Amino acid sequence: MTRRYLFLCPDSRKASGGIAVIYDTVETLNRAGYQAAVLHNSPNASYPGRQTPVPALYTQSYRRAVLPYIERRKQLRERLDLPLERLRGGRLAALDLRPDDVIVLPEYMMREGLDAWRENPIGIFVQNPFSFMTAYMHARAAGHDPQARVSWYIGVSEVCMDQFELLGIGGAHALPVSMNPETFPFRAEKERLITYMPRKRPEEARQIVEALGLRGRIGDYRLQALDGMKPDEISGWMQRSRFFISLQKRESIGFPAAEAMAAGCIVVGYTGLGAREYFTPETGFPVTEDDTAGLVRALEGAVAEYETDPARLDAMRRHASAEINRRYSKAAAEEALLKIWGELDAS
Template identity: 50%
Template sequence: MPRRHLFLCPDGKKASGGVAVIYDTAAKIHEMGYDVAIMHLSSKAGYPHSANPPLVYDQEWGRYETKNVSRLGYLRRRFNYLKDRLVPGPLPKVDLRPSDVIVVPDFMLSAALAAYPYQQIGLFIQNTFAAQRQISLINAVDLKRIKWALGVSDICMQQIDLLGLKNGYYLPASMHPHNFIYQKNKEKLITYMPRKRPDEARYIHKVLEQRGNLKGYKLKPLDNMPLHEVSDALGRSRFFISLQKHESIGFPAAEAMASGAIVVGYTGLGGREYFTSDTGIPVTEDDSSALILTLESAISEYETNSARLDALRLSASLHINRHFNNDRFNKAIEKIWKDINMCS
């Protein structure tokens, strides 16, 4: 009989990035008829999703996670536990079984291993840098409790191999390119997302404006915006500054490429899987001076002769749509989950 798989998921205000991938993965497995649920920390958690699998909660792993937070964070967490007991939310408490498999996001690994000593562990790596920090906190015996691992990019699969995990599966996460439609006609607009590098973003914006080499282009940060506004802005943008940092894949640059923007900037390391000189204009990580000069050079080239860069951005959009679409993600999940359940 197939085991139940419980996907640990952080609580928050919205499902984006890695959390959205957790929801997409669990929803697809649920759609396939397998026993699966998403397990939050709070009974009041949960995100809107078109195909929600069952949602449950359990506070046990949070009791161990608090060891790695500040004193204020610890007190806030304890207060939230009390509120959940006094005024519970809509989620039922999980009826944990010894046969359950806990599917753990990389940054929760050490807490999950401590909280669930009798369950099998599946590791979901979406951020190799978070995984590295967690691996440093656990011992070799605990590492052996990981029965299989999912990785969303080449760099994730490399880490799975380095750790000696025998059952590693590549899951090409979808960045939902249908939300970022290629636009041929663009405005003189340069956009960027400052969240990962706020100080550097302000510096780059200021220096670009002060130098006066933008040739009429306007700079616009995309921050705290709903999806449809981000999609609209990327659709109008001729250039996009990639400020990705410590990514296992990193979708901002991919979304810009899908929309037809010319992407200049950092791959975030993991983004090297799709962000190359064939799809954009990558710059050495953290070299903000090179980024500024490279963007100015690209603007000058486009205003003089746009043919090469127009061909580049069209090729990039096609590449993203081929490699990070829903169909490829769904087919991968179907194959992976059959393999995992055969091995259980």
């Protein structure tokens, strides 16, 4: 029987780079002839905006494993909802688990996933190294031995690989994922527009906008929050925007800054740590984490330079876009994924 890879996935219907990566991975593996499916926790789960459908199933095993770790009121509600949901059913078929199914767990679902699937092979797909460290320690505290129980680990960034090394995890696989820079095409002509995504740092975003307004040093540039928008809307704004404020926080890679660079924005702000692998003084204006005053001054300085002599910054943003497309293209990500999977499937 052909080995099957089941990627446990959160059920959020909001746009999420992490969920998009899981769906892209399953799509690529199926195109290459592997048996792979997204494994949701509800029969009516889905992810919006997918152009190509991918195989998807649902299971309640993870939700049952979560029960001991949540407060009593939520426990009681879940214990009532689970049988009712199974009875009602939905768009997804229930998982018929096979002994050789490989369960691929997102890093933050590690402890409960190891509780739920004690016999099946387990792989850990790490997209957030910060939550991975917490989940790893929680799994050990729950009595699991990840070193013995987990068959393999995949990390999507240099920060992930650093965490593996710190924990003594050998033989982990580095997978450079794609933020699909092709969907954020470079545009040379820009408007007097500064965009930002406030979701990770809403209070700080408000402080920055207010400070820029009070100081009056960005001239007639307009500020636009990119919040609650669809991916194609975000792409459109970034293509129009000359500057982008990066408010990334505790990232593995950090897609927003990379998307903005691909679209030709001059990026100023935080790397979120993980974006250090591409967000450098050669591709933008990285600022020390949490230094709000430093960010405001760096943006004002970049605007002033562009208004005086834009040549250096135009060259910077062209270089940044080329680097993002070279490092994080869909083709490069798929090639790396299939090379890794060839090794995993043969083991």
